[in-house]
Amino acid sequence: MMAHGAMTTKVHVLVPFLLPGLFFVSSLAHDAGLHPAVLLPGFTCSQLEARLTDEYQPPPGCGALKGGGWFRLWENYTAEKQDPALVACYADQLRLVYDPVAGDYRNAPGVQTRVVGFGTTRSFGTDDPAKKNICMKRLVQALEAVGYKDGVNLFGAPYDLRYAAGSAVFSRFVSRLKRLVERASMANGNKPVILVSHSFGGEKSLDFLNSTTLPWRRRYIKHFVMISTGAGGAVTSLRNIGGSSSPGNVLSYANTSRSFATLFYSLPSPRVFGHAPLVVTRTRNYSAYDMPELLAAEGFSGDEVARYVTVNLTAPGVPMTCINGVGVPTVEKLVYWDGDFGAAPRVVYGDGDGAINLASFLALDTVIGADQSQDYFKSILIHNATHAGILSDNFALHRVLNEILRAGRASNYLHVASA
Numbered sequence: 581m582m583a584h585g586a587m588t589t590k591v592h593v594l595v596p597f598l599l600p601g602l603f604f605v606s607s608l609a610h611d612a613g614l615h616p617a618v619l620l621p622g623f624t625c626s627q628l629e630a631r632l633t634d635e636y637q638p639p640p641g642c643g644a645l646k647g648g649g650w651f652r653l654w655e656n657y658t659a660e661k662q663d664p665a666l667v668a669c670y671a672d673q674l675r676l677v678y679d680p681v682a683g684d685y686r687n688a689p690g691v692q693t694r695v696v697g698f699g700t701t702r703s704f705g706t707d708d709p710a711k712k713n714i715c716m717k718r719l720v721q722a723l724e725a726v727g728y729k730d731g732v733n734l735f736g737a738p739y740d741l742r743y744a745a746g747s748a749v750f751s752r753f754v755s756r757l758k759r760l761v762e763r764a765s766m767a768n769g770n771k772p773v774i775l776v777s778h779s780f781g782g783e784k785s786l787d788f789l790n791s792t793t794l795p796w797r798r799r800y801i802k803h804f805v806m807i808s809t810g811a812g813g814a815v816t817s818l819r820n821i822g823g824s825s826s827p828g829n830v831l832s833y834a835n836t837s838r839s840f841a842t843l844f845y846s847l848p849s850p851r852v853f854g855h856a857p858l859v860v861t862r863t864r865n866y867s868a869y870d871m872p873e874l875l876a877a878e879g880f881s882g883d884e885v886a887r888y889v890t891v892n893l894t895a896p897g898v899p900m901t902c903i904n905g906v907g908v909p910t911v912e913k914l915v916y917w918d919g920d921f922g923a924a925p926r927v928v929y930g931d932g933d934g935a936i937n938l939a940s941f942l943a944l945d946t947v948i949g950a951d952q953s954q955d956y957f958k959s960i961l962i963h964n965a966t967h968a969g970i971l972s973d974n975f976a977l978h979r980v981l982n983e984i985l986r987a988g989r990a991s992n993y994l995h996v997a998s999a
């Protein structure tokens with residue numbers, strides 16, 4: 581049963597000094613009428629703490645914290661800046677180990693981890709000043725300016741970026757998030773929740789919703805607003821697969837990033853990219869169908885290649901609005917003419933949000949919108965909004981905020997195609 585509470589209207593004026601330049605006037609349900617919102621941020625935005633037990637076998641110089649208490653493992657940019665040698669240590673402690681018997685991933689022996697601040701949006705973020713706008717911070721401020729309050733009707737669901745659906749760790753996340761959503765609803769007059777995600781948080785959300793029953797979803801989820809997530813990955817993720825070339829970055833360690841269960845999540849999928857050549861060399865082209873061959877050519881082991889899966893997003897069966905940026909140059913093809921994947925590729929650009937290709941956004945209409953179980957579906961493309969800027973540039977943030985508030989008011993189940 582969906583609760584469609586009567587709405588009292590009251591004019592809210594967004595105080596300009598809270599959000600410089602963003603002036604927002606609207607007739608909204610007053611605070612008591614807001615549906616509770618639960619936010620899932622992007623890939624790098626959830627923080628992890630670690631503790632090292634006696635079992636941990638540190639690489640040289642990495643044993644200092646063994647036997648000590650919890651410390652910030654991801655992301656600890658400040659410590660890494662002070663002591664660059666720590667980067668290799670954190671990389672070792674962040675890597676996962678695949679257990680072929682259990683068919684699951686786990687932490688390296690002797691490393692215990694936990695997500696920081698589950699339930700709140702306060703722990704979203706990064707201490708890297710260069711990336712300060714990528715983690716929903718301004719969206720949280722914008723929501724607070726219209727009456728949302730952390731812990732009252734605004735909640736955060738940070739997650740362990742390394743684990744995917746199918747892992748025991750992910751199953752525990754699903755249970756926790758279910759309880760969070762239920763409590764959020766109960767504390768707000770049993771109103772169902774608006775789920776809001778950014779980037780990789782969208783894939784997490786869809787996997788979460790897919791792990792719940794349809795009656796549960798219909799009772800507890802008023803609307804799902806998915807921002808900056810395509811239906812089939814992005815070509816740019818082929819560029820840094822299993823280690824980028826930026827030293828000083830924990831995720832640039834191939835042994836670390838290649839070990840994640842989430843490794844294949846953002847690779848271009850055949851459903852979206854078909855047979856288009858995405859990686860070009862003199863002797864062969866690789867399309868989205870050729871990911872296993874490409875991984876092998878890039879030096880992945882047979883076992884690693886064998887774990888490759890095509891990730892297929894499924895319609896959540898709850899009202900959904902997708903909001904994405906377009907009109908920004910986005911990697912569409914990588915040319916390693918001499919077949920040297922270690923060298924910098926020549927890049928051919930196409931349309932998208934600077935990270936995700938337009939084709940991946942447009943495919944949401946067919947992959948999710950056209951699914952029989954999907955009653956209400958709306959796709960909004962915002963011109964000139966970048967992957968992260970959609971949540972931090974005023975013109976786009978304004979639009980996103982309006983859609984979240986609209987989702988709280990909507991009781992229609994119309995099917996809406998692309999705007």
Ligand SMILES: *[C@@H]1O[C@H](CO)[C@@H](O)[C@H](O)[C@H]1NC(C)=O
Nearest residue numbers: 645651652653656658659666
């Ligand atoms: C970062 O790690 C260092 C130890 O490597 C620790 O002393 C510091 O408290 C950590 N930072 C945070 C924010 O936890």
Ligand SMILES: *[C@@H]1O[C@H](CO)[C@@H](O)[C@H](O)[C@H]1NC(C)=O
Nearest residue numbers: 789790791792793794892894
């Ligand atoms: C989850 O998705 C799969 C397809 O990947 C589908 O077969 C299954 O029915 C979905 N589960 C639920 C509970 O919707």
Ligand SMILES: *[C@@H]1O[C@H](CO)[C@@H](O)[C@H](O)[C@H]1NC(C)=O
Nearest residue numbers: 639668671672833834835836
């Ligand atoms: C990666 O791990 C292998 C063993 O699993 C090790 O031999 C190699 O030195 C590691 N490479 C780096 C860059 O840490």
Ligand SMILES: *[C@@H]1O[C@H](CO)[C@@H](O)[C@H](O)[C@H]1NC(C)=O
Nearest residue numbers: 857860861862863864865866
């Ligand atoms: C790669 O694809 C292009 C078309 O995009 C084609 O002209 C070229 O012959 C292909 N190269 C190989 C080696 O198949």
Ligand SMILES: *[C@@H]1O[C@H](CO)[C@@H](O)[C@H](O)[C@H]1NC(C)=O
Nearest residue numbers: 849850851889890891892893
């Ligand atoms: C996704 O779909 C493709 C093609 O339909 C299929 O081969 C693949 O096994 C699916 N992936 C998963 C994880 O079910």
Ligand SMILES: *[C@@H]1O[C@H](CO)[C@@H](O)[C@H](O)[C@H]1NC(C)=O
Nearest residue numbers: 906907908962963964965975
């Ligand atoms: C997008 O940005 C370009 C370059 O700044 C500008 O010329 C164009 O008018 C913008 N389009 C929209 C719809 O804002």
